[in-house]
Amino acid sequence: MAQLTQVSRFSTSAANMIKKITVIGGGLMGSGIAQVAATTGHKVTMVDTSEDILQKSVKSIQASLARVGKKKFANDEAAGKKFLEDALSHIKPTVNIKEAVKDTDLVIEAIVENMDVKHKLFRELDQAAPQHTIFASNTSSLPIGKIAEVTSRKDRFGGLHFFNPVPMMKLLEVIRIPETSDETYKKLLEFGKAMGKHTVECKDTPGFIVNRLLVPYMMEATRMLERGDASAQDIDSAMKLGAGYPMGPFELADYVGLDTCMFIIDGWHKDYPENPLFKPVPLLQKMVADGKLGRKSGEGFFNYKKSSM
Numbered sequence: 556m557a558q559l560t561q562v563s564r565f566s567t568s569a570a571n572m573i574k575k576i577t578v579i580g581g582g583l584m585g586s587g588i589a590q591v592a593a594t595t596g597h598k599v600t601m602v603d604t605s606e607d608i609l610q611k612s613v614k615s616i617q618a619s620l621a622r623v624g625k626k627k628f629a630n631d632e633a634a635g636k637k638f639l640e641d642a643l644s645h646i647k648p649t650v651n652i653k654e655a656v657k658d659t660d661l662v663i664e665a666i667v668e669n670m671d672v673k674h675k676l677f678r679e680l681d682q683a684a685p686q687h688t689i690f691a692s693n694t695s696s697l698p699i700g701k702i703a704e705v706t707s708r709k710d711r712f713g714g715l716h717f718f719n720p721v722p723m724m725k726l727l728e729v730i731r732i733p734e735t736s737d738e739t740y741k742k743l744l745e746f747g748k749a750m751g752k753h754t755v756e757c758k759d760t761p762g763f764i765v766n767r768l769l770v771p772y773m774m775e776a777t778r779m780l781e782r783g784d785a786s787a788q789d790i791d792s793a794m795k796l797g798a799g800y801p802m803g804p805f806e807l808a809d810y811v812g813l814d815t816c817m818f819i820i821d822g823w824h825k826d827y828p829e830n831p832l833f834k835p836v837p838l839l840q841k842m843v844a845d846g847k848l849g850r851k852s853g854e855g856f857f858n859y860k861k862s863s864m
């Protein structure tokens with residue numbers, strides 16, 4: 556608390572603010588982060604592993620921008636079109652990581668939730684990025700301190716945890732590790748505000764604030780379904796109509812991605828085997844093994860394939 560108060564007494568000069576950002580991973584989260592950064596005046600480079608994937612990312616950004624633009628400029632079609640074109644012109648998709656980070660102020664990593672894969676990426680980034688570049692991970696569940704271990708810039712490292720869908724969800728969890736410098740932390744908080752997000756601070760603990768509460772809840776719902784206590788539809792209806800949640804636990808798990816949910820819970824179980832809240836869920840593991848990853852694969856707890864909609 557004292558640390559944060561001290562940090563917020565300073566404000567970054569305009570020349571020192573984060574303007575150029577690189578988002579690594581153009582999936583669900585990376586494309587949303589790139590989109591919002593572009594509409595809030597940042598120059599964005601978005602990196603993924605193939606041109607095909609990048610094309611899909613750009614398409615999903617276009618669709619989302621069209622939804623935002625339609626609302627924002629309800630009576631002015633030309634202004635909506637300009638909004639979409641301006642935002643897209645601020646996003647450069649590329650597969651070339653070295654080129655992407657050569658003069659960037661901030662790298663936000665949003666690739667698969669796997670420590671070895673993230674380590675491999677950050678080792679490469681640490682070699683390629685200039686000294687001043689700050690690194691941040693959007694990890695849902697992995698310790699930021701452990702991800703940062705493979706870099707030589709722990710003072711310029713933090714967590715920026717966005718929520719899905721990024722254009723709609725107002726929250727941003729900003730995480731510092733003991734080595735994060737005040738200057739870095741201040742810049743991350745200011746960047747979050749510049750993105751139009753409400754920032755909250757949390758220690759580098761499993762799941763930070765939201766996922767530490769939300770993921771055990773989604774897993775408990777899955778155990779309830781496994782026991783046959785109620786159907787997925789009825790559990791979802793109950794939580795929407797009885798607890799006021801915008802989505803029930805299964806609609807939400809499908810939205811987040813069942814692979815991501817499984818990586819989170821299995822990872823926590825490995826690190827904290829005694830915690831009953833983190834016990835793996837066989838039904839979830841089976842669905843992922845069967846390729847049922849939720850909306851992104853067309854099927855999860857519910858079916859999203861066009862023929863059935």
Ligand SMILES: C[C@H](O)CC(=O)SCCNC(=O)CCNC(=O)[C@H](O)C(C)(C)COP(=O)(O)OP(=O)(O)OC[C@H]1O[C@@H](n2cnc3c(N)ncnc32)[C@H](O)[C@@H]1OP(=O)(O)O
Pocket residue numbers: 619620622623626694695717718719720721722723724766769801802807811
């Ligand atoms: C696991 C991770 O680490 C952490 C996480 O991210 S956990 C997941 C956190 N996210 C949530 O909990 C999401 C819960 N769900 C919701 O808040 C809402 O269901 C929702 C905002 C996603 C969609 O809202 P809903 O009313 O159900 O559907 P819908 O009518 O389609 O959308 C509402 C508005 O949002 C807009 N919208 C939804 N998704 C959008 C997107 N991706 N891009 C742009 N606009 C979008 C729609 O255009 C619509 O706008 P309108 O009100 O002007 O018509």
Ligand SMILES: NC(=O)c1ccc[n+]([C@@H]2O[C@H](COP(=O)([O-])OP(=O)(O)OC[C@H]3O[C@@H](n4cnc5c(N)ncnc54)[C@H](O)[C@@H]3O)[C@@H](O)[C@H]2O)c1
Pocket residue numbers: 579580581582583584585602603604608664665666667668669672676693694695696716717718719810811812815
């Ligand atoms: N899905 C959510 O609701 C959510 C919310 C908050 C945070 N997160 C976290 O964000 C991260 C990404 O999740 P997601 O749901 O966007 O995943 P996703 O599977 O939709 O996207 C990941 C993207 O990263 C790309 N990628 C993988 N390795 C790469 C590499 N070495 N270089 C460049 N690109 C690479 C993949 O091709 C893919 O397009 C994870 O750490 C996840 O835990 C997810």
